[in-house]
Amino acid sequence: MLVQQIINGLSLGSVYALMAVGFALVFSILKFSNFSHGSVIMLSAYLGLWFSNRFDVGLFPTLLVCMIGGGTIAVIIEKIGFKPIRDKNGPLIYLFVSSIAISMFLQYLMTALLGGRFFMYRPLLKSSSWRFAGITIPIVNLAMLAASIVALVFLLYVLYRTTIGIAIRAAATDLSTPNLLGININMLISITFFISGALAGIAGLFLGMSLNVYPQLGGLVLKAFVATVVGGLGSLGGAVIAAFLLGLLETMITAYIGGAVTPMVSFTVMILFLLFKPEGVAGLLGLSSGSATQKL
Amino acid sequence: MKKSLVIVVVALMLLAGMQVSAAEPIVVGAIVDLSAATALWGQSQARGIEMAIEEYNAAGGLLGRPLELKVYDFKMDVQEGITAYQRLANQDKASVILGAPVSNLLLALAPIADQVKVPIVGEPSDQRATTKSPGQPWPYIFASQATCVDYGETAASYAIYELGLTQLAVINNKGNAWADEIAEAFIAYAKEHGATIVSREAFNWGDTDFRSQLSNIQRAQPEAIFVPEYLQEASQITRQAREMGMDMVILGPNSYTPPMVELIGSAADNVYFVNNVAFDLPQIKEFTARYVEKYGIEPTVNAYFGYDNAVIALEAIRRADSANSQEIRDALEKTENVQGLIFNYTFDPVTHRTDEFIATVIKIENGEYVTVGQYKPVKK
Amino acid sequence: MNSYLASILIFTGINLISVLGMFLLMGLTGLLSFGQVGFMAIGAYVTAISYMRFGLPFGAGLLLGVGVSLLVGLVIGTVTLKLRNDYFALATYGFAEVIKNVLIYFSGYTGGSMGVFGIPAIVTLPMVIVIFLAALVLCRNFKVSKLGRNSLAIRNDELAAKVMGINTFKQKLLVFLFSAVFGSVAGSLLAFSTYYIEPNMFNWSKSVELIVIVFFGGINSLTGVVFAGMALTLLPEILHFGAEWRMVIYTAIIIVTMIYRPTGLFGRWELSLSQILGWIKGRRKSAVGRGGQGA
Incomplete structure (x- = not known):
């Protein structure tokens, strides 16, 4: 029983983690909560659905299309919704508000276009779960777990071991520094959004496969927001670990106290945690991060 | 540019003039969710209502007047639902209003309808929406569905x-x-x-x-x-x-x-x-086929309710022989053996609902x- | 008056009162709160329950709601305002979710998900207008007072403000409590004008609507925020012709405006009484004149 609940918690945590890693990337570089991340997830889910049905292809081609599609959508959102504000030196918080308006717009748009219909992927996997010794492991969630960890390792490598990563981190401390060094800041930001969008694409495909595809699918991004903040100091590792802890926490409360009080208990635990560990999960684990000043 | 504007204005005025000269339509209002999480149901319901109105209009309307349907989206927001009801009642002069497929809006509208006095036919399954206190119904709310x-x-x-x-x-x-x-x-x-x-x-x-x-x-x-x-x-x-x-x-x-x-x-x-719906009833099958042909998508059950609510309301107008909301309300209370797609409706005057749940x-x-x-x- | 117009104006007024609270908090301290609906829920439920169950008059219930909101605000503020700004945003989001959860869970008192039903029609348009104007005057005076200027100093540079001897924590807490009171009053009015309240009315999406209004108008302009509150409440009504595309058009308008006016529709511009008088007397006055003073 406990084993199954731990697996349940990790599988829920994988969903949160996969969303959180892309969310935290923009959060740590551009220092704002990008709620349009949820819309990219939602749109990618539709894209993958259309692609896999239209061309009758399997999991991996669909995954690739979702990643490229998600990345492109995120860059387009940046160019239309954020760049004009950056160009006019609008306050950071307007980027956040713009991201919220964009996510509302895209959700309403898909509802209007498709009449609020629900869709489902045809089976891209042979079976949806493994069962042995009375324990069930959902395969899609396992894939999400793997994807979020691979993505994290990849991002940490790029950010800390490559020139472009160093430039991106320099941009994170001060948007004018790379300009002085002769690096195109808009290019750096586009790359950041593309990677974040590609991660949203992966999340979109897997979420679409395990849930249904519908306009409100992106709403789960709120959990990524929670995980990213609790993760602390814009740390990617912190956000991913916080996402798993959040999944475990919610599952354990639901299993042993009752689902009716889960929000109450889990938020209380989180606030208490932040009171005693103001550096967040990142601080708890001694993870470092590119920048220390975080705003929303 | 200015010239064309003048032409448009004149044309609009002519059009408006023509409408007055023809028989003034009876306005039927509808409040549904078209943009939020239950848009699928709302749209289905709006289309069901639309099909009923079109049928009645094709048969010459009611009381020698055509029927005009006004549908407002309330995006599952009670405040917007209230303003939509007020707008239908006060601005559009709707004679009767067909309600949302969710109960919470009707819970808010029940006491408001008491003051505004335009009846609502919906399918709230929350019995508080039709029952003010045990044995006493909300006078202006009617439900085509069980609780x-x-x-x-x-x-x-x-x-x-x-x-x-x-x-x-x-x-x-x-x-x-x-x-x-x-x-x-x-x-x-x-x-x-x-x-x-x-x-x-x-x-x-x-x-x-x-x-x-x-x-x-x-x-x-x-x-x-x-x-x-x-x-x-x-x-x-x-x-x-x-x-x-x-x-x-x-x-x-x-x-x-x-x-x-x-x-x-x-x-x-x-x-x-x-x-609530028996899918193998012949009238349901026939309606579904027409719906699919018209809109190119399968209806949800809300389409049947939308259609039936409209039929209940329009038959009340026929029986009342009036487009006056008060008289329609009185007729609605006496709804008896009105054949819809789902049921043969008879309202219990004490509960304002179908008297029997099958x-x-x-x-x-x-x-x-x-x-x-x-x-x-x-x-x- | 046409009751359609009256109900729109009542809801606009109620939204505006809540928005003014958000404006104070975000415009003066730069803190972002997702918790305003939480205080609206407290105001709505305390007033409604005390009226329906204990026969407390509306006015007393409203004040009781304000009291409860202040207490809750004090606890949340004390706990979170010493932390970083993003923790505050998270905490306020959590607070609103917890309030919703509490309302659903303790159904013996609150009716749970079924809400409170049959609340009488006590709130009238004149009442809303009077309370709104009072809130507006309070807000404006707060903005130009020493307290307001201290808050702005915090928003612009918290460290510098500390050096100047401003107790930033106390200052933030004060503004937060102010905004909580506004939210609570708006909630009380809301309950008695929708006649029915349920936990789900006080959703994250409602908070988001209020945040968008504040930034649409501009966090530096009270005039802008009031205008935005009116415009964004009326716009969905005007757009009804769009049917299922209504909210698509609505949000597109918001985005386009935001892109072209990234400091809000009105920037720092403020409308002042003397300007209006000046216009009436036909004297030409610079539109930017007094506005800069507050910001």
């Missing part, structure tokens, strides 16, 4: 007396009033009739993962799980339960109607649900909807 209590009791009765299942589990969103009311009625009936609720699990708005609750249910080893939930949640719970090897009977409300099987496929097998139990078998038959709960 949550009826649904819960029917499901419980069917499980206990027809399927012989007595070890029952219940899972629902504590924040969803509709779901919780049905769940409570189910539990009360089950306990009274000798069944045991071995597990009661809850979740919250926005939840997508129910494995933790389902693990608890699994451990309690019920013979059936009752899932009184909306489409998205019900589909997820059913799918995840099957994934975990829980292949017992799942009982549900009308959320298991199409597109459920389309979404979760074989996971929907061994589901029994209580439906549920249809449908089983999902090998991905097909199989109508088991009409069913009435066993009363002690």
Whole structure:
């Protein structure tokens, strides 16, 4: 029983983690909560659905299309919704508000276009779960777990071991520094959004496969927001670990106290945690991060 | 530019003039959700209403006047629903208003309709929307559907007396009033009739993962799980339960109607649900075919209710022989033997609802909807 | 008056009162709160329950709601305002979710998901207008007072403000409590004009609507925020012709405006009484004149 609940918690945590890693990337570089991340997830889910049905292809081609599609959508959102504000030196918080308006717009748009219909992927996997010794492991969630960890390792490598990563981190401390060094800041930001969008694409495909595809699918991004903040100091590792802890926490409360009080208990635990560990999960684990000043 | 503007204005004035000279239309209002989470139902309902209005207009309208339908979106927001009602009543001079497929808006509108005095025909399953106090109805609200209590009791009765299942589990969103009311009625009936609720699990708005609750249910080893939930949640719970090897009977409300099987496929097998609509009725089949031809998409059950609500309201106008809201209200109260798609409606003047609830139990078998038959709960 | 117009104006007024609270908090301290609906819920439920169950008059219930909101605000503020700004945003989001959860869970008092039903029609348009104007005057005076200037100093540079001897924590807490009171009053009015309240009315999406209004108008302009509150409440009504595309058009208008006016529709511009008088007397005055003073 406990084993199954731990697996349940990790599988829920994988969903949160996969969303959180892309969310935290923009959060740590551009220092704002990008709620349009949820819309990219939602749109990618539709894209993958259309692609896999239209061309009758399997999991991996669909995954690739979702990643490229998600990345492109995120860059387009940046160019239309954020760049004009950056160009006019609008306050950071307007980027956040713009991201919220964009996510509302895209959700309403898909509802209007498709009449609020629900869709489902045809089976891209042979079976949806493994069962042995009375324990069930959902395969899609396992894939999400793997994807979020691979993505994290990849991002940490790029950010800390490559020139472009160093430039991106320099941009994170001060948007004018790379300009002085002769690096195109808009290019750096586009790359950041593309990677974040590609991660949203992966999340979109897997979420679409395990849930249904519908306009409100992106709403789960709120959990990524929670995980990213609790993760602390814009740390990617912190956000991913916080996402798993959040999944475990919610599952354990639901299993042993009752689902009716889960929000109450889990938020209380989180606030208490932040009171005693103001550096967040990142601080708890001694993870470092590119920048220390975080705003929303 | 200016010249063309003048032409347009003149043309509009001419058009307006022509309309006055013809018989003034009777305005029928509708408040539905077209943009939020229940847009699928709202749109289906609006189209059902539209089809009824078109039929009546094709037959020459009512009282020698054409019918004009005005549909307002309220995006599941009670405040917007209230302004939409006020607008229909005061601005558009609607004679009668057809209501949203959710109860909460009508709970807010019931006392407002008392002052504004334009009747509403909807299908709220929350009995508070039609009953002001026991034995006294809200004068201006009418419901073409049974209550949550009826649904819960029917499901419980069917499980206990027809399927012989007595070890029952219940899972629902504590924040969803509709779901919780049905769940409570189910539990009360089950306990009274000798069944045991071995597990009661809850979740919250926005939840997508129910494995933790389902693990608890699994451990309690019920013979059936009752899932009184909306489409998205019900589909997820059913799918995840099957994934975990829980292949017992799942009982549900009308959320298991199409597109459920389309979404979760074989996971929907061994589901029994209580439906308000018998899909194999000839008039339902005929309407569905016309709907699909017209809109190119399958209707949800809300289309039938939209159509029936419109028919109930329009027949009241015919009987009242007036487009006056007050007289329509009086006629609505005397609704008797009005044939709709779903039922033959007779309103109980004390409850303002259909006087008898006939549920249809449908089983999902090998991905097909199989109508088991009409069913009435066993009363002690 | 046409009751359609009256109900729109009542809801606009109620939204505006809540928005003014958000404006104070975000415009003066730069803190972002997702918790305003939480205080609206407290105001709505305390007033409604005390009226329906204990026969407390509306006015007293409203004050009781304010009291409860202040207490809750004090606890949340004390706990979270010492932390970083993003923790505050998270905490306020959590607070609103917890309030919703509490309302659903303790159904013996609150009616749970079924809400409170049959609340009488006590709130009238003149009442809303009077309370709104009072809130507006309070807000404006707060903005130009020493307290307001201290808050702005915090928003612009918290460290510098500390050096200047401003107790930033106390200052933030004060503004937060102010905004909580506004939210609570708006909630009380809401309950008695929708006649029915349920936990789900006080959703995250409602908070988001209020945040968008504040930034649409501009966090530096009270005039802008009031205008935005009116415009964004009326716009969905005007757009009804769009049917299922209504909210698509609505959000597109918001995005386009935001892109072209990234400091809000009105920037720092403020409308002042003397300007209006000046216009009436036909004197030409610079539109930017007094506006800069507050910001």
